[in-house]
Amino acid sequence: MSKIEIRSPLPGTFYRASSPDVPPFKADGDAVSSGDAIGLIEVMKTFQEVPAGVAGRNITFLVDNEEPVMAGQVIAEVEA
């Protein structure tokens, strides 16, 4: 069993959900498929979805909601 990293494609502020009053895209422990959104990055007055880009099980988030991230920073890990 190996871990696969999901990295932020751009710098900004990371959000787990599409708005404060809805559940997060993914909860810790969820399975993800490649096209799934796992969060949003806010930058330049826009919100960009972060696609998982990989398929895997048991996602673990390494960045908190509303935390600043840099491009290439590992946001989450999944098990292959």
Place this chain on the structure above:
Amino acid sequence: MAIKVLHHGLATTVQDLGRPGYFHLGIPVGGAMDRFAMRAANLLVGNDEGAAGLEAVFIGPKLEFTEDALVAVTGADMPAKVDGVAQPGWTAFKVKAGQTLTFDFLKSGARILIAVSGGIDVPEALGSRSTYPIGALGGHKGRPLAAGDELPVGKASLSGEGRTVPEALRRKPGLPAALRVVPGLYWHRLTEASQENFFADEWKVANEADRMGYRFKGGRKLDFVARDQPFGAGSDPSNIVDSCYPYGSIQVPGGTEPIILHRDAVSGGGYFMVGTIISADMDLIGQLQPHTPTRFVKVTMEEALAARKARQASLAQLREALA
């Protein structure tokens, strides 16, 4: 020759060195946010410095070439790949017909400038090919690129592969970034304590940072000298009677978050300005990511002019190195 846009990245626009001469009519000067990098990319592929290229912020586009071309990517450190093979930055490389140019994650900086031999041959608008999206002017149909677009490219010779910009000439912001400022006409509006705090505090680039303006957060709120607001100024102490906004001027609405007006900024309004970023440091702003710690450094007009001369000397060295 054309380039097919397979993916647009985040916000990728056609840019050159801009359209000076219309700011008094409210049309901004526009052009590449990092002009030195734009010039360097063009010189690397044998273009005139003012040829049009692409500016991409944070995420690179995915581009397919229909004919052979010489390409250079300068500015931010965001590795280019041709059919998956990594290419060096600040260096001319070949892309063959049918190959695809993609980019890896951004490593440092914010914006890449992509030059293609022959230049992006969109029609000029008011003397420039730069895109001014909110004015729907210039570039490719007056807007950022979208998947499915085809960009015309001018004719060119393809000599110069491997040509590279010497490391010492590849300018990057420091950490914290230091931006030099000449205090402006409204400097007297601040209390002495706030005048000192503005330069003493460490600020951070906010998420609201784009081609129009760069916002900063984290420093102490600025306090204003009490006065009866003059006729024509709003009621907030940061308001003035409407004035021209110079390129590079720093307004601080409400005294809380400084905003540096950049290449696509408005030309006037009613916010007081602390001062103006010196021309020599404007390119650096285009390479700042959100959250980058930044200090404002007070300089005199003489120091600003000396810094401008130093930049002109660097440009002369660049031209010599790539001649």
